[in-house]
Amino acid sequence: MAGEADFIAALRGLATHPAARGLADDCAVLRLGSETLVLTHDAMVEGVHWLPGQDPADIAWKLVATNLSDLAAKGAEPLGVLLGYALGDDDSRFLEGLHEVLRVYDVPLLGGDTTGGAGRRTFGLTALGRATCDPVPARSGANVGDSLWLTGPVGAAMLGFEALRDGLGDVDTTAFRRPVPRLAEGRALAPLVSTIMDVSDGLLIDAARLAQASAVTLALDLSLIPVVPALPADRIDDALRWGDDYELLFTLPAGTVPPVAAHCIGRALVQVDHPLLLDGNPPAGTLGYLHD
């Protein structure tokens, strides 16, 4: 077995229940009686998902916010979270951040597990929500002719990460440290969209995934893609390939105007050889940062 791609391919072979959505969506979607559950689990690993010396309160925030972002991409109302926590010497700061993010988004802590032991720490979080519309939108479903939209600019998390890494005290690093799940936007959009997902790994790679799941080609217009004002002109290519901004990417039938602030950045074409065209050509190089 040659790493993550093979492992996930093998997992997909096991995840045959329709609720698993082939492990190709942001969440599992499970009908239960009169309700529909939306479920996601993401983990963060020391040295992989956060920088040495980062404030544990920010890590707690991000762990919860990124999972809530997956719920946002289904238009789900959060019901609660379960935490898998590896104890360390900074537990009280983690608790402060956890308390804050749960309070801000009014999400109950329902349970979890704590573990001891030395070495690299891993935190896991399961978030649980209830669907607010039926059907619950997926990554598949974009139709030829649909317009492609993004709720906000790219680049802020990348610049925040770099400033934190390089110790640039005068740059606002909030976007990287404390991402905002677009819960209200997701709920407003879910009944209208043909597809929706959150941009966690990079606009280009996530758009390519959406295109492949929908069996269309997405044509993006570079001049329409919003970027943060602080982004240097020579960093646009990087910003398109950097994730962690957690904006929502979605398609709507042509002519439909979204009920939330968003930018039209392209449209869905009949599927060609490439899932993605940027100003008419397949983008060069890696499409995104291959976060886990």
Next chain:
Amino acid sequence: MAGEADFIAALRGLATHPAARGLADDCAVLRLGSETLVLTHDAMVEGVHWLPGQDPADIAWKLVATNLSDLAAKGAEPLGVLLGYALGDDDSRFLEGLHEVLRVYDVPLLGGDTTGGAGRRTFGLTALGRATCDPVPARSGANVGDSLWLTGPVGAAMLGFEALRDGLGDVDTTAFRRPVPRLAEGRALAPLVSTIMDVSDGLLIDAARLAQASAVTLALDLSLIPVVPALPADRIDDALRWGDDYELLFTLPAGTVPPVAAHCIGRALVQVDHPLLLDGNPPAGTLGYLHD
């Protein structure tokens, strides 16, 4: 903050939603429409929860089985699991064990996350079930006069662990490597019991927790506690303090006969200074192995 006990105490301060049951039960219990969800998350850490060199297929089995055991203790029907997996060089064996345990218990894999990075590995699992009776039993609820029951013997997992650790090839280590969640027993018992839990950390410590949650004292009769035939007479004290057997411990009103095979091992008394009496005296020393 001085470690796990303090951290959990602080977490309890955050987990004020009734569904969290004060983080003092095996599972969270959440009403959703016409159904009641039962939720648990347990993690396993390399070097803490498994021995170096253990077969990853067994680790996968145990990760799923121990979480299903928590559902069993609520009489819940499993709906699915979400996996947090740290990649390694033995992923295909893990997948084989995962496939096997999910097939045996007919539980869908719904989603999860994989992570990379070197160092000590952590696996997390969230299991989700639907309650099959109302109210869903808890650890609190034992009444004075209730009889205390255990579904099967203690000691098998301890002997299995020791044989595996010491390389004793002629001893059956299945009980430690592949515990069996008592799902059918839990479902049959849940509507009848006044309290129920699974024995994961040791009979004495878990009985003490049940006693404290119920505000009674539990009086155990040593001669009534079933042990595996292979257990040497001088290891009974250890077996009472060793977990990992995942039998169900429960209380019933006096005179009620359980609908599954079980042993009456004591009864609930008016609460005295000690939560637990063993042949009339508080048991000496540590009551259980303080697993995470």
